[in-house]
Amino acid sequence: MALNQVLREQDRLKDYLTPKLKDYIFDELSASYLQKAGVQEIMTGVPVPFHREDLASRSASTLMLASNMAFVIGCDPSFQYRDNYLAYIEKTFGKDFAKPLVSQGADYAKKEDYLSACILFRAAILVDPSFPDAVFCYGRACHDAYSSAEDREEEFVGRFKAEALKCFEQYTMMAPEDDMGYYYLGYAYLNLGLYMKTKLTFDSFLRLSEHGELRAEVAKLQEKLEEPLKIEEGTNCVLSGRFESGIEILSRYEEDERFNTWWPLWYYLGTAYRGLGDGDQAIRCFLRVLQYSPSNTEAMEQLEELYLAAGEQAKSEKYHAKIGVVRRNQEEDRELRRRERGQTLS
Structure with a gap:
């Protein structure tokens, strides 16, 4: 199942991301705005999100609305008006809107706000499911979220691990010649104790990679897999x-x-x-x-x-x-x- 469909139907992270919506309120756009923007059929009767800070400025640009819509569906891909929001974004900006979403997500990740980063990467995947950078960055943000979670409950770590795994599996299919997809996928399998899959995935990384330091790291890990592989055979x-x-x-x-x-x-x-x-x-x-x-x-x-x-x-x-x-x-x-x-x- 493609990742955008998984997000819509089997969302593992919704409970951890929807609290980010607490600063948004929803209201309908005026008929004159809808007519001017040419989105009457898409947005009539559809409430749109406004951040509380947006209300202070008393202005609503097309970019601001699209960004807010993307944030909402990134939090909750099964949101009631998801399809209306996606149609609005595509009509006003096209699927290329996924690129600035990934850029904004990367900025959040640099600040170690991995939950906000996940939200924007998820939104980018919904806007353009064929954009491999969004899938890879979402996997990285999930990986970093659980890796940096010192006091998080076991369920949080488990859900983010599973999401990272799904991302990197899909990314290696979307970009089969990118060594870093196999690097992170190998670690995802290793964290789950899937040692044969780890070995095969790291083999692909070593075949493709020219990163000397990372190659040495993975080669050392491969040497340590001999006994775990036997245990996996026993299980x-x-x-x-x-x-x-x-x-x-x-x-x-x-x-x-x-x-x-x-x-x-x-x-x-x-x-x-x-x-x-x-x-x-x-x-x-x-x-x-x-x-x-x-x-x-x-x-x-x-x-x-x-x-x-x-x-x-x-x-x-x-x-x-x-x-x-x-x-x-x-x-x-x-x-x-x-x-x-x-x-x-x-």
Whole structure:
């Protein structure tokens, strides 16, 4: 699915960007203005955004209106009047309006205001979906937003990571000869633990790039991927039901301090042992999952079922209760964040 369509239908970032609309108010343009601008069919009965600072000047230029419209749909690509705004922008400035939007977004990124940068890059993508610079810059802004987020919740980081990944995947298709697309896509895969995709993507970067320093950096990373690639092979064995092969590979890392604090290693080992009917070993592994990921409800569910099957009712009920506590806490945290975002908007 093209990125502009994803923005319209599966927007991951709307909740974090729409608070930026708090300084905008909406009003309809006069009939005389619509007639003079030749946009009656597009904009009659359509409220347009005015920034509070715009109202003080008591003027409304075509550029100001188009910029405000772009900002609104960049915040919320499913906005009710999105198509009217896009039609207005195209009629008055054409798809080239995406270029100044990217330039303004880059200015925000330089100031480390990555959310505003994301908004403008998203708007540029909606104005001209075929503009590769907008896609690349949006990916960079998403990457920088989560990389610089010290106190952000896990959901924020996860959503921005997923958005960056989608951007760089599309960018490498739009600009297959640009090495930097593969550079950032490789890191996006690496951050998700997709080591084979990381290797293949970095291979493409090394094939294309002439950046000596970056080539050395990526080559060094490639050398470190050998063991993670084996672990990924082991997890794929488990996922495909080849439990014995998965255990053979993954169990080698149980005492390896480089990898044995990685909770998925223990989760996949536990899954493999359970698949082979070895409940004791499965329990041992899922307990290790909770050692490194204490709120992991999937591991708790496994332990609840395993203890029940072993006739240890009290332990089974213990994990059933823990699951309830963790999920209630998670829902309370989500509700608190929703309220905070709502207060920001009001």
